[in-house]
Amino acid sequence: MSETAQVTDLSDERIKEMSALRRALIRPELGGMVGTVAVFTFFLLFAYDSGMFNAQGVLNWSIVSAQFMIIAVGACLLMIAGEFDLSVGSMIGFAGMMIAIFSVTLGWPTWLAIILSFAMCITIGAINGFIVIRTGLPSFIVTLASLFILRGFTIYFPQTIERKTIIGGIRDVAEGDWLAPIFGGKIGQPVFQWLGDVGVIDTFERGTRQGQPVVDGIPMLIVWAIVLVIFGHVLLTKTRFGNWIFAAGGDAQAARYVGVPVNRVKILMFMFTAFCATVFATCQVMEFGSAGADRGLLKEFEAIIAVVIGGALLTGGYGSVIGAALGALIFGVVQQGLFFAGVESSLFRVFLGVILLFAVILNTYIRRMITGER
Amino acid sequence: MNTRSTHEPIIQMRDIEKHFGSVIALAGVSVDVFPGECHCLLGDNGAGKSTFIKTMSGVHKPTHGEIVFEGKPMHFDDPRDAISAGIATVYQDLAMIPLMSVARNFFMGNEPIKRIAGIPFYDKDHADRVTMDEMREMGINLRGPDQAVGTLSGGERQTVAIARAVHFGAKVLILDEPTSALGVRQTSNVLATIDKVRKQNIAVVFITHNVRHALAVGDRFTVLNRGKTLGTAQRGQITPDELQDLMAGGQELAELEGSLGGTV
Numbered sequence: 001m002s003e004t005a006q007v008t009d010l011s012d013e014r015i016k017e018m019s020a021l022r023r024a025l026i027r028p029e030l031g032g033m034v035g036t037v038a039v040f041t042f043f044l045l046f047a048y049d050s051g052m053f054n055a056q057g058v059l060n061w062s063i064v065s066a067q068f069m070i071i072a073v074g075a076c077l078l079m080i081a082g083e084f085d086l087s088v089g090s091m092i093g094f095a096g097m098m099i100a101i102f103s104v105t106l107g108w109p110t111w112l113a114i115i116l117s118f119a120m121c122i123t124i125g126a127i128n129g130f131i132v133i134r135t136g137l138p139s140f141i142v143t144l145a146s147l148f149i150l151r152g153f154t155i156y157f158p159q160t161i162e163r164k165t166i167i168g169g170i171r172d173v174a175e176g177d178w179l180a181p182i183f184g185g186k187i188g189q190p191v192f193q194w195l196g197d198v199g200v201i202d203t204f205e206r207g208t209r210q211g212q213p214v215v216d217g218i219p220m221l222i223v224w225a226i227v228l229v230i231f232g233h234v235l236l237t238k239t240r241f242g243n244w245i246f247a248a249g250g251d252a253q254a255a256r257y258v259g260v261p262v263n264r265v266k267i268l269m270f271m272f273t274a275f276c277a278t279v280f281a282t283c284q285v286m287e288f289g290s291a292g293a294d295r296g297l298l299k300e301f302e303a304i305i306a307v308v309i310g311g312a313l314l315t316g317g318y319g320s321v322i323g324a325a326l327g328a329l330i331f332g333v334v335q336q337g338l339f340f341a342g343v344e345s346s347l348f349r350v351f352l353g354v355i356l357l358f359a360v361i362l363n364t365y366i367r368r369m370i371t372g373e374r
Numbered sequence: 375m376n377t378r379s380t381h382e383p384i385i386q387m388r389d390i391e392k393h394f395g396s397v398i399a400l401a402g403v404s405v406d407v408f409p410g411e412c413h414c415l416l417g418d419n420g421a422g423k424s425t426f427i428k429t430m431s432g433v434h435k436p437t438h439g440e441i442v443f444e445g446k447p448m449h450f451d452d453p454r455d456a457i458s459a460g461i462a463t464v465y466q467d468l469a470m471i472p473l474m475s476v477a478r479n480f481f482m483g484n485e486p487i488k489r490i491a492g493i494p495f496y497d498k499d500h501a502d503r504v505t506m507d508e509m510r511e512m513g514i515n516l517r518g519p520d521q522a523v524g525t526l527s528g529g530e531r532q533t534v535a536i537a538r539a540v541h542f543g544a545k546v547l548i549l550d551e552p553t554s555a556l557g558v559r560q561t562s563n564v565l566a567t568i569d570k571v572r573k574q575n576i577a578v579v580f581i582t583h584n585v586r587h588a589l590a591v592g593d594r595f596t597v598l599n600r601g602k603t604l605g606t607a608q609r610g611q612i613t614p615d616e617l618q619d620l621m622a623g624g625q626e627l628a629e630l631e632g633s634l635g636g637t638v
Contacts, residue, residue, distance in 0.1 A: 238495050240485035243474075247482050250471035257469035258483035259454065318473045370473070370522050 028311030028319055031362045032326030035309060035355065039330050043337040052340035055201040055215040065332025066225035067280060068306050069325050073232040074269075074276030075303035076324035080236065081269040082249030082316030083132060083139040085125075087146035088277045088303055092296025093154040095121045095281035100167035100291035101157060103174065110170075111179035118278050124150070125274025129267035147300070155293040171289035183224070183279070184286025186217030221283040225325075228276065232321035245269065249316025305352060306331055309359040311366070318367065330355070382445060384409050384577050385430070385461070385546055390439035392425050399425040401601040402439070407546060412568055412578040414588035416621050417598035423581050426598065427548050430579070431463040432456035444545075462544035464535045466551055472524030476516055477505040479523050480538050508537045512567055529560025533567045540571055547571060548579045553587050565591050585617045597621055 043052060051057045071088055078085055095117045102113030128146055132139045158165050174180035196203045196213025203213050236242040247255035248265040255262050277296075285291050309327035312319025334355075335348050383406040392400040400422050407413045417423045428434045430441070432450030441448050443459060450456045453463070470479050481501045488497035502519035509516050512533050514526075523531060532552045539547055549568070553561040568591050572578050582588050588595060589609075596606045597620040604620050 238498075240487060240494065240496050243478055243482060243485050243496060246474050246478065247471055250473050251469075254469040254471055255482065257453075257465070259457075260483045313473070317471060367473070370524070 028363070028366070029323040029326060030311065030366055031359045032310045032320075032323040032330070034362075035330045035359065036326050039333050039337070043333065043341065047337055047341040050340040050342070052337060055213075057336075057340065059215050059219075061332045061336035062222055063219060063332075064336050065329045066219075066222040067284075068302060068328035068331045069225040070221075070228055070276050070280045070283075071299055071303040072306040072310070072324040072328045073228045073321055074273035075300075076307045076310065076312055076319055076321050077232055077236060077245060078269040078273045079304070079307050079312050079314070080249050080316060080319045081245045081266050082252065083129075083266055083269065084143060084304070085128065085270060085273045086140065086143040086300045087124075087128065087150055088273060089296040089299035089301075090147045090150035090154065091121055091124070091274055091277040092281045092284070092299055093291075093293060094124075094150045095278040096285040096291035096295050097154045097158060097167070097293060099282060099285050100170055101161065104167050104169050105161055107173075110174040110177040114179050114183070114282055117282070118275065121274045121278040121281075122271045125271040126267055128274075129270030132270070133263045133266060151293075158291075158293060165293035166290055168290035170285055170291065174286065180286055181220070183220055183282040185220050187220065187223060189217040192216050219283075219287070221287070224279050224283060225328075228279070229321060229325045232324075236321055241265070246317055249318075251317070302331065302352075305356050308363070309355060311359075311363050313363070313367065327359075383407060383442075384444060386440075386442040387426075387430060388440040388442065390426065390429055390436045390441075392422075392429055392434055393437045399601055400429070400436075403598065403601070403603050405596050405603065405606065407577045407579055409545070409577050410572055410575040411593040412572050412580055412591050414592035414595045415579060415581045415598065416583060416585065416588055416595060416617060418583060418621050420600075421598040421621075422601040423583075423598055424550070427463065427550060427579065427581055430456075430546075431461055431548055460543055460545035461548065462539035462542070462546070463548040463550065464532070464539055464552060466554065470523045470531050470535060473522060475520045476509065476523055476526070476534060477501045477519035480505045480508070480534065480541070484542055504541070508541055509534070512537050512570065513563070527560055529556050529563045532556070532560075532564045536564075536567050536571060540574065540576060544576060546577045546579065548581070550581050551583070552580070553582060553584065561587060562590075583621065585614050585621070588617070589614055 052061070071092075075085065075088065098117040098120060099110075099113045102108045102116055103110045108116075124146065128139070128143055131137070132142050135142070155165060158167055171184075174184065192201060192213045192215055195201045196211075196216075201213045201215055204210050236245060244255070244260045244262075244265045247260045248262045252262045277299075280299075281296065284295065306327035307319065307324045308314065309330060310320060310323025310325070312324065331352075334351055335345075338345060338348055338351070385407045387403060387405045390400050390403045391398070403422070403426055405413070405415070405426075415423055415426065425434060429436050432453045432455050435450075441450070443461070448459065450459070456463075469482075471482070474482070477498075478501070481504075486497040486500045486504075487494045488500070489495070505519050506516060514530050514533055523534065526534065536547065536549070536552075552564050552568075556564065565587065568578055568580060572591075572593075580588065580592065593609050594606055595609075595612060595617060597604045597617065599621065607617075
């Protein structure tokens, strides 16, 4: 045993010590952080006087960012678990339409309509996951099918029942409902009234709302976004289940060898993505008071882009919910900021494509630093 | 090193046969493994090594024959049964996830839990501490528990996988060609790890087709050829040349060796 016993010191002199700064930098959120700083710097310099950073302006881009965040959290966890869901956008349209049909057309209580829609959509998410697991097909294809199937039904049902593709009047039927305000209400009104009274926030100077602050509370949409981001982040990084999500996406076979219930993890993540899409849909329906068959178009791609900007790997096993939330924030700020800055809004898409490309290049580089691959 | 005289074998494979349809992969193989020994299983490609260890680890059910584990006949329905009995297998493809940290890989599937307000959280401090300790024990100095497995060399990954199996209570550790894809230095690291594991009174079944690796750590050597054992030899009772000949089935290699000038 003499030839093996002497090999005790295995520290490798060829591995360079990493500086603390470099170690702090190589994390999935880096791209999102850099992007967020860049975007805010840009708009503070070029659109500060446009009203983008007064109370109304902040609320405006916060709501848009929060919408992106809600679907990005689901897409992020699912992507880390190694799967995609392209049916998110259609699911948003479908969920909203179901709520409208149940509550307005059929006249059921709004709370029942909301709960039923959640149940239906989460079931569809589970079916998506089940088909992916059972057939072994790429989730890209399976959920592409769901994208068309759900969108088709979202147009078919209102067309057949009401002869139109937009169902309105939801706000009236939701009046006094106990569950609807959880999605469509606002919180913190007294604080904002006080902020208005002391002059931090502008108040209406005439009209029926004279004396009231221009921003009279935080919409539940934003609360949902924050809660989901915190939930997703804690679940992913602080729990056993979070470790399983990484493992399922990193190498499903390796995870199975050591007893991780990979199939259950993946199906649950499909269900969670569906849940997030339904939260988005319910908030939107309660805000607009109507459901439209074209709602949520392209949202699946926007969610995926936000997640990728946030540092997640398209192939799974790596990513961050905080990063995805920053990606969503970048989205919201730029989309609304271009409007405030008076830039032609179609340029938003140009920006999206460019930032997506840069984010993926940066993230590939970060990942190589982490894993030491060349 | 000779602890066998004082122990019963921890696992006995008695006259194991395995047929796949019309193919007889194993035609009556008997092997005993004792705690604290490194039992090398040698054989050329197609000799039945993989089938044999997969039978031992519960992946395959033997067509005929008996597995006696700790004195009792066992029937493993699937690998989980074998793992919970204490038979751990480190496969060539390792069950490691390169993008995840060493600590998270180490505890994958067995994450430690710490309850805060009744909610089960992943106990990161515990996992990190145990991982660092176990790795130091095995002679690997990590930069930190958060270092990704992807930054480790192949030999270090093998060592992490072995340390993981040992930490979670393996009594029999089956290593499927752990050195086949490694360089010289990494191989010696893995062999040193095997030696450490054996000293913890764990039975090691070391599958290889490299005679020199086997002789470096092995206590006993069983050679498989065409689904049969050609006998088990003690350390010191057999020369490398004899082992090499047994593996290749004797005379064919002798002929080959003549034409290659004794380099095989």
